[in-house]
Amino acid sequence: MLEVLGQDYIRTARAKGLRERRVLLRHGLGNAMIPVVTIIGLQFGGLLSGAFIIEAVFVWHGIGEFAVRAFAKRDFPLIQGIVLVIATSYVLVNLLVDLLYAFLDPRITYS
Numbered sequence: 001m002l003e004v005l006g007q008d009y010i011r012t013a014r015a016k017g018l019r020e021r022r023v024l025l026r027h028g029l030g031n032a033m034i035p036v037v038t039i040i041g042l043q044f045g046g047l048l049s050g051a052f053i054i055e056a057v058f059v060w061h062g063i064g065e066f067a068v069r070a071f072a073k074r075d076f077p078l079i080q081g082i083v084l085v086i087a088t089s090y091v092l093v094n095l096l097v098d099l100l101y102a103f104l105d106p107r108i109t110y111s
Contacts, residue, residue, distance in 0.1 A: 001032040030104045037104065041097035048086050 004010065005028055013023045055064035063082060070078040102108045 001028060004028050004032040007031075033104050034101060037097055037100050041093055044093045045090055048090060 005024075010023060010027055013027050014020070051062060052064035052067060054060065055062045056068060059065075063085070067079065067082045070082065098110075102110065
């Protein structure tokens with residue numbers, strides 16, 4: 001946020017006479033949130049892959065434990081279903097991140 005507040009468009013918004021609150025919320029926060037949204041989207045993939053290890057270590061019941069059991073029993077249709085669910089959720093999160101880019105910064109357009 002501090003880096004964004006030093007940009008020229010923030011100085012221009014202040015020079016136009018906009019209130020400091022509007023400058024911070026409308027101009028500053030939107031552009032500062034783009035890297036944050038990117039990191040959150042990328043971390044989601046790590047959370048999905050970490051579910052297998054965490055559920056095995058802490059003996060929690062979930063899709064990770066379910067997948068490990070399916071691997072042990074060589075239940076290939078179940079493994080395919082689990083991979084499909086995880087891949088679909090990862091793609092949907094990345095789509096949501098891309099749509100949030102356009103919402104946070106109106107200069108970003110998709111053709």
